[in-house]
Amino acid sequence: MSRMRSGFVGAVSLVALAAVLSRLLGYVREMLLAAKFGATGVTDAYLVAQEIPGAIYFVVSSSLVLAFIPVYREVVERRGEEAAWRLVNTVLNVATLAFAALWLVGELAAPALIPLLAPGFSAESERLAVSLTRVMLPILLLVSLSGLSAGVLNAHRRFAAPAFFGLASNLVVVVTLLWVQEAGQISWVAYSLVGGWALGALIQLVDLLRTGYRYRPVMDLAEPALGRVWRMLLPVLVATSVTQVQTFAARVVASHLAEGTISFLNYAVRISQLPFNVIGLALTTVIYPTLAEQSASGGQDELKETLRDGLRRLAFLLVPMAVGTALFAVPIVRVVFERGAFTPDDTRMTAAALQFYAVGILFTGWVDMLNRTFYAVQDSLTPMWTALVMIAFNIMLNVALVGPLGHAGLALSASLAPFLGSLVLLARLRMRLGRLGGREIAGSLLTYLATSGAGALLGWLVWQGGVRFLGNGTLAQLILLILALGAIVVVHVAAALLLRTPDGAELNRIAGRLLRRTRDT
Incomplete structure (x- = not known):
């Protein structure tokens, strides 16, 4: 995949568009949550309660996607679609029964879990968190359906329905937040979260039926591919849970800090x-x-080239975004959240954490790309052990950095963990596959740091000059923020074109194809 095919670019664009729309609606959700409830014990309780079923949902469903695709494709190619659909139904039925049992256990164990996750909570916040957890635990019944349907759809290169899952789920929560008026109605927000995720799962199921899938109440425990799915899944679960474990660990520490820190x-x-x-x-x-x-086809050289291109493209896309996020953290938070019960002090505290979270944006992408490469070669153990190293490293840094840096230290430790993880995964992958083109990857990273830095200088000048001219009103800051962040991107892209980097050359080719199509029409 040395060159972007039009189908590839179109698929990435579709998934990115769905993510943009979903995230925009997600930020509307967060803005409404902040405006209606502020940064208080009520929101702390809601967020902790949401993490228990939410973390299980996202970790397991995304792990099913990663673990199921290689096995499913192998069954399709070797034994046909009928055997593959039987495998899908077997995994779906077994997993649903398991999560139904977990739901019941969670309902009983919630009063014991909340003090472990937020030991610094007041008695009132703890009671609220337990109640909200019980409301949201039925989400677990959707895990297997959502994960399996997304895995099969992706294997068939149908990316739209899984990509629009977040848009559907966020829409239900936003409508509910527009309706609620007081803190006591936070439980309605929790109910809407369950309904939103059920709607997202239903959309995926409808698209899955178009591929030829039909549900059957079968559980073929003797299916040989079933064992391979579970052997892949368990280590993938550990690797995928890094972010959630880091969040839990940070919240345990943050629950001992000032109210609102979580x-x-x-x-x-x-x-x-x-x-x-x-x-x-x-x-x-x-x-x-x-x-x-x-x-699967034994194309090791092609696989390494795809990986190298992927890491480089991630750097090209994410480095300028990370630089802009860190540089303009305060105005970003102010524009997104500062209204209603969310005060300027809340903006300052949130922006302090955001600047340190920005450090890990690229390395989070690299870890994901490297993990997927290991899964492609059916090695799920290396990402698992690397994830455990990252978690231990993160917890140690939480303890070490919270003293001198406060809650911002927790954000920095969350960024340094994927940096370490990417180094470990690269080293292990080089041992397995041979030379990966590390100098090319490092050279591209340094180049894009320089081009983004040049863009940041122009963006900062635009911001400073604009503030003097337009002032500090919300609309003025939004306009200036768009212009300043846009300046970073423009300089970064222009420099890539002038320097003729591989990504700059790719942009030239894409622009040329678009111009030819325009002339032809």
């Missing part, structure tokens, strides 16, 4: 995740089936 971290991480979740994840999602096919 909310500051939550709002900051929501913004910092936008570049990867919109652009980076779209790229790695579309590349993953190609990696799996190249591994």
Whole structure:
């Protein structure tokens, strides 16, 4: 995949568009949550309660996608579609029964879990968190359906329905937040979260039926491919849970700090995740089936080239976003959140965390790309052990940095963990596959740091001059923020074109194709 094919670019664009729309609606959700409830014990309780079923949902469903695609494609190619659909139904039925049992256990164990996750909570916040957790636990019944349907759809290169899952789920929560008026109605927000995720799962199921799938109440425990799915899945679960474990660990420490600290971290991480979740994840999602096919066909050189291109493209796309996020953290938080109960002090505290979260934006993307490469070669153990190293490193840094840096130290430790993880994964992959082109990757990273830095200088000048001319009103800051961030991107892209980097050359080719199509029409 040395050159972007039009189909590849279109698929990435579709997933990215869905992510943009979903994230925009997600930020509307966060803005409404902040405006209606502020950064208080109520939001702290809601966010902690949401993490228990939410973390299980996202970790397991995304792990099913990663673990199921290689096995499913192998069954299709070797034994046909009928055997593959039987495997899908078997995994779906077994997993649904398991999560139904987990739901019941969670309902009983919630009063014991909340003190472990937030030991610094007041008695009132703890009771609220337990109640909200019980409301949201039925989400677990959707895990297997959502994960399996997304995996099969991606294997068939149908990316739209899984990509629009977040848009559907966020829409339900936003409508509910527009309706609620007081803190006591936070439980309605929790109910709407369950309904929103059920709607997203239903959309995926409808698209899955178009591929030829039909549900059957079968559980063929003797199916040989079932064992391979579970052997892949368990290590993938560990590797995929890094972010959630880091969030839990940070919230345990943050619960001992000032009230609202958990909310500051939550709002900051929501913004910092936008570049990867919109652009980076779209790229790695579309590349993953190609990696799996190249591994299955024995094309090791092609696989390494795809990986190298993927890492370089992630740097090209994410570095300027990380630089802009760190440089303009305060105005970004102010424009997105500062209204209603969200005060200027809340902005300052959230922005302090956001600046440090921005450090890890690229490395989060690199870890995801490298993990998917290992999964493509059916090695799920290396990402698992690397994830455990990252988690231990993160917890140690939480303890070491929270003293001198406060809650911002928790954000910095969350960024340094994927940096370490990417180094470990690169070293292990080089041992397995041979030379990966590390100098080319490092050279591209340094180049894009320089081009983004030049863009940041222009962006800062635009910001400073604009503030003097337009003032500090909300609309003026929004306009200036768009102009300043746009200046970073323009300088970065222009420099890539002038320097004739591989990504600059690719942009030239894409622009040329678009111009030819325009002339032809």
